[in-house]
Amino acid sequence: MRRLLVIFVDALGPAQLEAFGGRLPMVPERGAVRGVLGYSSGALATVLTGESPAQHGRMCLFAHQAPGHDHLLSPLKWLGLLPRWLHERSPVRRRVARALAAWRGLSGYVALGRVPPEAFSWLDLPERDDLFEADEIGGARTFLADARDAGLRTYVTPWQRPEDERLGQAAADIRRERPDLAFVYVTALDGVLHREGNGGRGVEAVRRTIAQRIEAVTEAMAAGGGEVVTLMVGDHGMADVDRVIDPGTRGTRRRFVDSTMMRMWGGANELEAARRELLPLGGTWLGGAELAANDVPQRTYGDAIYVLPEGSIFSPSYVGGRAAGMHGYLRQAPSAMAAVASSHALPASMRQLEDVGGWVRAQLEVA
Ligand SMILES: [Zn+2]
Structure with a gap:
């Protein structure tokens, strides 16, 4: 059996991986997978289970x-x-x-x-349990739970701690515990790209720090012996924000204004009025059939969802204010692609985020 190191880097799209240049020599095999509609709570659940949001039921925080x-x-x-x-x-x-x-x-x-x-x-709030400790997410099992059940030693960086502390400790923890499966969660790239955008002045320093830490974690994993497979995976990329839209009172009375989409509940007439009001903003209206085609869990996240064009955000929204970078657009948008990179060849069949979980299970022989 191979030992496996999974490095989950929030906001690592193909363009963001490219920007690391030659600093990630431990993962020379590269690819790109299509992400899911929604935000990190949906993408992370998809990576961990290998199922789509329609199956595990996670898409947005609220x-x-x-x-x-x-x-x-x-x-x-x-x-x-x-x-x-x-x-x-x-x-x-x-x-x-x-x-x-x-x-x-x-x-x-x-x-x-x-x-x-x-x-x-x-x-x-759909997310009530620690995703890394839970056996399942909305009825879909995670590969971490499968590995634990198979008697494998697993290590997960504690997401509750600040990034510096979490990653600073990871290499030492991994050397000591010699896990069969280690899951390392990196959030700093997402943070700096939201604040500054892809061309921001502080981004390069963050990339340098992340590359050093990944190198340290990879070495620590190798010190445990045996063949080690490393997989780096993102959940989406990042688009530079070029337009900020005040949502005003647009939409239905019962609405949730996310940064890139407005999610609405209401009757047919109210939804139709909202659609006419929102469409001039240049985005896309997703009604019942389109929501199903986008693997959106039924009704929970909206009877209809209006998604802004890539690069536009709502501000003020219910989740935050202005930002220089954002993700959460349609799955066809370039920023919805996630990067994958590995020490070992990746199969051509790995085309969407849902495919990662199955590959991880196959490496660990817990499929
Ligand atoms: Zn983000």
């Missing part, structure tokens, strides 16, 4: 409550009693998110963005 829901977020609508300048502040929202996670025993990623307080009465 979803509409399902029938029989447990009112997880409803208490937060009382944030609306605070003045907006106070309840929208990041430290306030972070503290409330931490309190909610502790109170309800949530081990997954909890963030509250700038969601208007009244929307908490109908919104839900």
